[in-house]
Amino acid sequence: MRIPRVLTAALLLLGVATAPAVADSSPSASPSDDGGAPTQAGTSFRTATEIEQGQQATASGSSGDYLYWSFPADAGQRPTVKATVKLPEASTRNAAQTWQLDVYDGLRRRQACQYGAQTRTAVQDAASVELSCTLRNVRAWSETWADDPLPGTYYVRLTAIGLGAADLGLPLSVEVQVSSKDVGGSGAVDGALAQPLVPGVATSVDASEDEDSDSTTATLSSLEPDDGWASGWWSDRWVWTGFGGVLAALAGIGGYALTRGSGRPSRVPRGV
Template identity: 60%
Template sequence: MRRTRRTRRFFAAAALALTALTTFTGAAVADDDDDSAEKAPTEAGTSFRTATAIEQDQKATASASTGDYLYWSFPADQGERPTVRATVELPGAQARHGAQTWRIDVYDGLRRRQSCMYGMQARAVAADAGRVGLACTLRTVRAWSEPWANDPLPGTYYVRLTVTGLADADLGLPVSTSIEANSKDMGGATAVDGSLSAPLVPGTAGTTDDHDWSSGWWTSRWLWTALGAVLAALAAIGGHTLTRGSGRPPRVPPTM
């Protein structure tokens, strides 16, 4: 009976430790919703220097003329895989003179164009189409990279939206655009040893400052390492408890 009670206490302690650590993991990686509550911008910049800063999960809008270059910027941290989505509401078909091709490009803080893992980065639409949707999913942002590499690094990212093919008569027609950037947390499995001394955040107008979205040295690998250590310790204590016996000397039958 005593061994059974010890076993139950051991598994109860293990379950409690697992629950506490996984709860702490969720709290540590949860996104801060305060920024998303802010009002999203309703305009876009016309160059890298004047790019309109947005936060992730904000849906920014802007009115523009066909042929304009529209720029936004957003922050991305290590371990995130950003996806940028853009929608363009086109003028009425009766006002247009042919098909159009729209495109989005994403650049890092050094203004290096980043390739898309997947997504419709450029799309041609017929003359009677009412809208066009575009998307670009980047590679996972790394905490550190070789200077010569083109890996995505923590910092500011720029989005450029423009039309790349259309009839000359359609230049200047009004359009409405919307854009949103969000990320999937890829977890500690993508973490690397090393970090930047500072995120790639140029000190230019319209960019997001270096604030607490940059997590620095922290990754979820620390939590899972701690969880493994706790479970290993509990397993050792449980094994010792189950194998040492009750601790009482054996009963000796009385002699006659």
């Protein structure tokens, strides 16, 4: 009777230990106070406006412009980018408009969307168009030839494609928001990058004693996850692996006890 009790206790401990891990699978970015959210967008990769995950950034522009934002994403996250374009007045447009949302990593490699409406066409009388792109899981490490999402800065580019000359330059407004889901141990891999893919966004002159020195250094993006880069090294993968080993050991002990008990010779009554 001791063996079932031991197994029951082990299962109870497994449930208690995995409870925090299950709770950690909730989205890692919660909507923050939008009072300090950006109200403009960049016009290139170098001038992309930095936004935090959970912020709702806004911008005004003209049809035909390329609008850029950047945000940080760490290992173990699955980022989702959503954009809402409030189109110009229907009376000022001559045809339907097709909008496209592209996401690039720190090496400016275009990342494929796992799901979401990345490209949409708005009819001529539509008031707005919504786009979204959910990336694959951000991995802590990848082969050099692969195109996997890696920790670092990501760029969002939003623009209308195939516009006629009469529809260029019309005023519009845009809302962009980035959120992430923590994928937990299911997305964990062995290995890690030496540094996140955070390219320089500007240059600054080095302060030195030589006033004639014109040396410059790259200024890296100032945004990073709240608890630092590569903060997702811990996941429920460790919990399941550890308790799987414990259960395997208990099963081995139980099997040994059963086989030992069944192999004992039966006692013969004395005097027979």
